Amino acid sequence: MSSAAAPSRPHRPLFAIGLRLVAVICLAVMFVTGRVADAHGVHLVETLFYRQALALPVVFAWxxxxxxxxxxxxxxxxxxxxxxxxGLTGMALNFLSYILLPPAEATTIGFTMPIFGTILSALILREPTGIHRWAAVLIGFLGVLIMVRPEGGHFPPMGVAVAITAALVTASVSLVLRELGRTESAGVVVFWFTALSVPPLGIGMLFYGQAHDAQTWGLLLMIGLFGGIAQLCLTAALRWAPVSVVLPMDYSSILWITLLGWAIWGDWPMWTTWVGAALIIASGLYIAWREHRHARRIATA
Incomplete structure (x- = not known):
């Protein structure tokens, strides 16, 4: 049965890459908008609620x-x-990291997610992790140290800690997604994540919800719509090409975030951020390549 269905699976890599790129840009806009909304007095619980509640009908309709x-x-x-x-914990920490840190630095630290994924897979799932991937992990963390320069005090320690924790929590989500992926489609996983998160956030709105002006409501609408579109494009891209093909597009977010940060706040990353980002991105891509190579070996064994 599965063999008969396999050939009908579409494969349009350029279209998939385009979808992934749209998703990355939408996520960049969403997080930057969350930072702007915070400056307008929006509580984090409100940001999360409208991110999920407004995205739910979009996800359901799709x-x-x-x-x-x-x-x-x-x-x-x-x-x-x-x-x-x-996932909701990771999302909250991600939004908070963009509030506490300049956007480019928050994005760069977020690139450590595959690094933490490698560590968690080795420690929790007991997956074999060779010297190559451990070397990539060390290089990635070296990139973080170069970027944040702990002795320099360039970034608030709390912001750095929140961003690193966000990457760790997001990496742990991937372990749960592996388990769900055995029986559930990506679309179903996205739907239930969105649907189940709305009720507890709705309870939080009883305590933190407030009235806003038209501009602020517009920001919240943007967060929900761009978040929903990003989620759909991320999911749809995987229908047209494997993860290994579209994953490199994720790292283009440093470009979009940097441009948005420069246009809105005049922020421009220091040279250490670019050097650190290069090491972290190289580490993440190498880990992804090794995992893809390992998966192909298993498939052809």
Whole structure:
């Protein structure tokens, strides 16, 4: 049955890369908008609520049109709930990191997610991790040290700690997604993450929700819509090409974030940020390449 379905699976790498690029740009706009909204007095709980609540109908409509409403059925609601808690925590920390740090630096530290993913896979899943990937991990952390320069005090320690924790938590989400991916499609995972996160955030809105002016409401609308579009494009891209093809586009976010930070706040990263980013990106790409190579060996064994 599976062999018959395999040939019909579409493969349009350029289209997939384009979708991934759109997703990366949308995420850059979303996080920068979250920073602007914070300056307008929006509480983090409000940002998270509107990010999820406004994205939910977009995700539901896309899933209904592509797979049918029946596709949202699941027997693994407890695993989805676990993914929601971890994912929502990571999302909150990511938004907070962009509030506490300049956008380019928050983005660069976020690139350490594959590095933490390698560590967690080795420690929790007991996956074999050779000297090559451990060397890439060390190079990635060297890039972080060069960028933040702990002795220089260029960035608030709390902001750096939040950004690193966000990368760690986001990496842990990937472990849960591996488990869910065995039985659930990417669209179903996105739907349940969004749907399950709205009720607890709605309760939080009872305490932190407030009235805003038209401009601020516009910012919140942007956060929800750009977040929803990004989520859909990330998911759709994987229907047209494997992760190894589209993953490099994620690192282009440093360009879009830097341009947005410069245009809005006049921020321009120091040379140490560029050097650190180069090492972290090289580390992440090398880890991805080694994992892809390992997966191909298993598939052809």
């Amino acid at each position: 899933l209904a049109m592509s797979s049918g409403i029946g596709a949202i059925r699941t027997r693994r609601i407890s695993v989805h709930a676990t993914r929601m808690v971890i």
